[in-house]
Structure formats: structure tokens, C-alpha cells
Amino acid sequence: MAKEINLHGIQRTCYAKSSKAGEQFIKDHGLSWIVSGEMEAYDGHTKYVYRKGDIVLYRKNALVRFVKYPAHDEAFEAISVILDESLLQDFSQQQQLVSQKAMKESLFKLEPDELIQGYFIALQPWFDHHMNTDLVELKKKELIHLLLHHNKNFRDLLFHFGTPGKINLEGFMNTHYHFNVPLSELAFLTGRSLATFKRDFEKIFQTSPNRWLQQKRLEEAYYLLHNKKMKSKDVYLEVGFETLSHFSYAFKNKFGVSPSNI
Template sequence: MTEIENLHGILRGCYTRSSKSGEQFIKEHGLSCIVSGEMEAFDGAVRHVYRKGDVVLSRKNTLIRFVKYPLNDDPFEAISIVLDEPLLRGFAQQHQLVSQKGVKESLFKLDQDDFMTAYFSGLKPWFGHKNKISTELAEIKKIEAIHLILKYNKNFKDVLFHFAVPGKINLEAFMNTHFQFNVPLAQLAFLTGRSLATFKRDFDKIFKISPSRWLQQKRLDEAYYLLQNKKMKSSEVYLEVGFETQSHFSYAFKNRFGLNPSSI
């Protein structure tokens, strides 16, 4: 069972079964507290594991794949705060805060902090009373979260108040790191600092093949490696490499290699 409650950008998610669902393109900064269970987050290079009590700041304009695990008969549960750009711009203007530089990291684990623990504990009674929580009250709690983040580490202003769009980066390196993420080409183009047309043109110059065809071949090659060398199951691999359904994965795999993935 999956239960998600959204109080104007303050969310509680509860999963009684392991879930690989979750947003892969992070559009806004977020602050999350793991109430129970475990969460694995993969940013294309590193797998992070977060446990009960951990508080995590996630940076916008990044690709993250989440896997949420119930643990010891407890569901996976997390409370998350969405820190949208209009709110952050208003806060930065009011407090005269400016980001001095961009930040490359996608995820930041905050050490145990009495103030942050008390903050999230205070949010728990809110859920189940959706009609009693106003937009104005939710915004007050979001502003409180910003203050707590900056109290924890003032340098997080370079994360929260960096409002520039992604700049042009090395396309080949980016694609080889993020090919497993099943997101539209337009989002991949945006994250590399390109329009979709420029992305396709640059891609053709580097790889001599269309992005969609390259992505499928790259994902299938990775799937073959995981099946043969890591002894993973077909039912695990298709999501790991960025396919939406197992049936599509099996069809494409047999088309490329001449055999079913289950026979590897």
C-alpha cells in the first residue's frame, strides 16, 4: 500500500512494500526526514543509504532515483518539505542573501540535530487534518525549515539561493553517468545546459547516433553485464537500467542479443 498526503508542499509518504517509484528529475529543493524504514538514493555516481532519523537536503535540477524499503515490519515513512523557487527568492531578498557559487553535489545528509528533530516531530500531528492546514500556515513552516537549514550550515545558502539555470557541461560525460535515468530528452538537454535542438545536434557529433537509439543500446549493454556478472534477476534489472516495463525490456533485449534475459 502507498499513501501520500500533501499539505501545500509538506508531504508525508508511507509505503508498506518496497518501492522504486519516485521522482527522478528533482525540480525543486527538498528537505526530508526518514521516519521509519530505509531509503536508497542513486545520483548516477554514488548510492546513498538513509535510515530512520536521517535528514536529507536534495538539490533541484538533479537526477535522483529513490528506492524505499520497509524494515522490521515497519513501513517506509518520510516527511518532506518542498522549498520552491518563489519562496526561496522571497526569503533571499528579505534577508539579503546571495549565492556565491554553484554546488555540484546532489544530496546532503544533515547530522542529528535537536532543532531539526523537534521540527519534524512537530509536523507529524498535521497529517490527517488536511482541511485545517492553510497555505499560509504551511509557508510559515517552510520558512522555519529554511532558517534551520542555514542555522545548521550557513554555506547551504549556495544551494538554496542559486537561481541560475544549469550551464553547458560535458555532454559525453553526463550521458555516460546518467543513461539509466528514464526521463524525457528535453530534461536531459536542460540539465546539460542546452536546448533540445542543440542537445540533439551535439549528441550526433559525439556519438554518431540518435540519443534514443544510443540510450537503448547503452541500457541493454548494462543490463547484460548485470545479468551475467552481478547475477541479478530480469525483474530487478529492467528498472535498474531505465526501462519502464519488463515486457519492453525483454523484447528489446532479445532483439539485440538474440536470447531472453532470463536465460543469461
């Protein structure tokens, strides 16, 4: 059973069974406290595991895949606070804080901090009440102050309001092809319009993005099935397919055999 409560961007999630939450295009900065269970996060380069008591800050305009697991007979539970851009812009203007440089990392595990942990503990009773937006906004601003107290360099993360600049498309795609997100989001993250993204892509790869993505994912799936002995039910999400049936059909169409027979 899954349970989610959202108080205007202060959220509580609880999963009694493991949850592969699908692909995440993170549109706003956020902070999560793992109350119980474990969470795996993959940013295209590295897999991270966060456990009970960990506090994780994640950056906007990033691709991250989350998997949440119950552990030690406890359900997975987390409390998260989403720091939307309008709130951060208001805070920046009020406090006269600006970013000096963009931070490239997508995930930050905070060092133990009694103040921030206490902040999240104090949020637990909130989910038994209806909270108004003004009170929620004040609570979010309190968290921003605590984050800057914890690490002054987070100013560069929180108050950077620019959009992604144009980056190397070939390198980005070879790292992020298994994230199942719309082409428009891939285009945005590479600093391009959708039309420019498609045009640049075909110049580099000599094929369309959708065709290249499917072939790349199927080749990776074959490797995982044949060399790593993984199961189809685990592979299809790992390589970026939405459903097992679509994956099985595409795999058999390419390799002439169903993935369960590899």
C-alpha cells in the same frame, strides 16, 4: 499499500512494501526526515542508504533514483518539505541573502540536529488537518532559517537561482544513461535546448540519443544478468527501462535470447 498526503508541499509518504519510485528529476530543493524504514538514493555516481532518523537535503536540477524499503517490521514512512523557488526568492530578497557559488552535490545527509528533528516531529499532527497555504508558507520559512542555522553554507545551495550551464555532454551521458527521463530534461541539465542537445549528441556519438540510450542500457543489462547474476525483474529498472515487457522485447531483439535465459 501506499499512502501519500500533500499539504501544499509538506508531504507524508508511507509504503508497506518496497517502492521503486522510478526516476526523479528534482525540480525543487527539498528536505526529508526518515520516520521509519530505509531509503536508497542513487545520483549517477554513488548509492547512499538513509535510515530511520536520518534527515536528507536534496538539490534541485539533479537526477536521483529513490528506492524505499520497510525495515524491522515497520513500513517506510517519511515527512518531506519542498522548498519551491518562488518561496526561496522571496526569502532571499527579504533577508538579503545571495548565493556566492553553486554547489554540485545532489544529496546532503545532515548531522544530528535537535532543532530540525523537533521541527519534523511537530509536523506529524498536521496531516490530520486541512492546513491553509499561508500557514504552510510560514512553516517552510521556519525550516529555511533552521537550515541556515545548521549550516551557513546552505545559503549557496538554497539561493542559487541560475539554470544549469553548458557542460560536457559525453561525460554526462556516460554517467546518467540509466536515468529514464525525457530528452528535454537531459538537455536542460546539460545547459542546452533540445535541438542543440540532439545536434551535439549526434556529432559526439554518431547516432541519435534514443538509439544510443537503448543500446547502452541493453549492454549494461547483459553485464548485470551475465556477470552479476541479477534477475530480469531487478535489472530492467536499474538500467532505465519503464516496463519489463519492453525490456524483454528489446533485449531479445538485440541478443537473440530472452533475458531470463542469460
